[in-house]
Amino acid sequence: MAVFASCGEALALGLASGPACIAACGPIVVPSLLTERAGLRPHLRYLSVFLATRLLGYMFFAVVAWELGALASMLPAPRLLMMGVVYVLLAGVLLWYAYAARRSCVQPCADSKLVQIGENRNRGIAGAASLGFLTGLNLCPPFVAAGIRAAQLGSMAAAMLFFAVFFLGTSVWFVPFISLGGITRNQAVLTVARMAMALIALYYLSMGIAMLLGKKTYGY
């Protein structure tokens, strides 16, 4: 009975935290999805990989933090360091993704005609997997809220279950992203998505470096 109650609480927390989750992951998911081929299936595949590896990231962090006894109360210094590393890695993957997306053009992107988007040659899986895992490690507010509640549970297994159900609740909010598959892909969309990824990567890179140097990025 206690397990059901815990699962219900995790699901409710996940559903309630969904907007914050898509806000935190939106800058990564939206432009990278726009470099995929149009259509429901490529987007479904991307999101499945992204969400699966995001769950993996959640679980990985939760297990390590549980073992270290720091699931609910991570000290500010290591948290800043971890966030800094995750941000720099996210920036690196986004930049690589933006660069690799140029291969999506059947014709050279400089061509003024509309281009067809070709096969992605597994770029989607590797890219989506890396981005999903790193966003799973990202200590976004809903994740911290779930971590505090999970830390109060009696065992690691119960905490893992709590995280998994919480993850399911938040994942519902990602379903609308599939509709991006309805946007026609042409040179304009692809170029805009790549440029946006580069800009977002620069932001994460600068924030990551600032965090690694111990600089406050808010409250200035």
Next chain:
Amino acid sequence: MATDARILPLARPSPRGIGRSLLLTLPIFIWSLLMMGFRPGAKFDPVSSIAAILTALFMTMLFFMMMRSRSTYRWRRIFFVSLGILFPIGFIHNLLVMRGTMGIPIEEMIAGRTPFCFMPIPLLILPAALTRTLVFPGSIGSASQGIAGMVGLWLALTLVMGKGWCSYACFFGGIEEGVAAIPSRAKIRKLDPRWRYLPWAVLLAMVLLSLALFEPAYCMWLCPFKAVSEYVAARNTIGLIQNIIFITLFAGLVVVLPFLTKKRTQCSWFCPFGAFQSIFNKISIFEMKIDQSRCKPCLLCQNACPNLSLSKESVARGETLLSCMKCGACVDVCPRQAVVWHIKGTQIAWKPERARLMFLYSAWALAIMFGGTIIAGGVYTILHFIV
């Protein structure tokens, strides 16, 4: 010789008569007086009266010249550059008088104690939709002039004019248009057309980051015009970096590149609000069209466009790109009058002067309402120092 023959001009329209031009200008004169505050019972000090009268006459005179000469761009540019120069003068003076500094602490921004700026409007949509919270770095209006009123006014004007906002109301674009007017010819002529996509990328990135960070990311990190308005007070390294970014972007996009290219590079290559306004060109009733029966593709219009809104392909299709700001440069430069103002739903070249007049009345009314009052503020500041 063959090339010359191809672009031989048709007869240019003769200037409109003075009486008829004055009659067409009369509504704008009345509107100018109203917008400058000349109403029964209104009280003025002498300096602000002079500023208001000068501005009303200035705006009316420019409209008269548009009517008389039947050309648009050069008269609009005089207004727009004046707006770009006088806005910082009035604004910075006000900041220094009210606060003693141009640097605004972040807590002042969060508390909404900074002036209204239209730039963050597209950044508000997603946070407002998902959390019912406006992440706006300033006050949107007083109690009697609430958010709904301001957004409603902007939306109504935008629906009519589309991206015309960027040529007749934006108080930043005039600075780079002024710089672009300085050199006689462009030093850099070959511009990669892919840069036209950058404003859309900036818009996408800033909308998503504003949602993630719950702050208007563009205002915090990328707005070049922070260099001539209020900026984040540099209290630490991050604040210093922000200000270095603002000044670098201003120097590059608003001064150096417009000088080298004779284009409005910040508007064409960077401004997310401009990209957002472009969407409304789809539903605006006014547009520019190219009459294919008259056009011999000399591409003078493409070269004249300050916003890179014409390409060979778009000229061949007989239309401008989505980013067209309706400034009228292409219409004025065309030697065959092939580029025309057009009302959607009518035939191309159906009474283009009537379409131009209808557009200009709404555009100039907007120009006086936003730009005119700002110009009056700038003139007042200058007079305040002189008198």
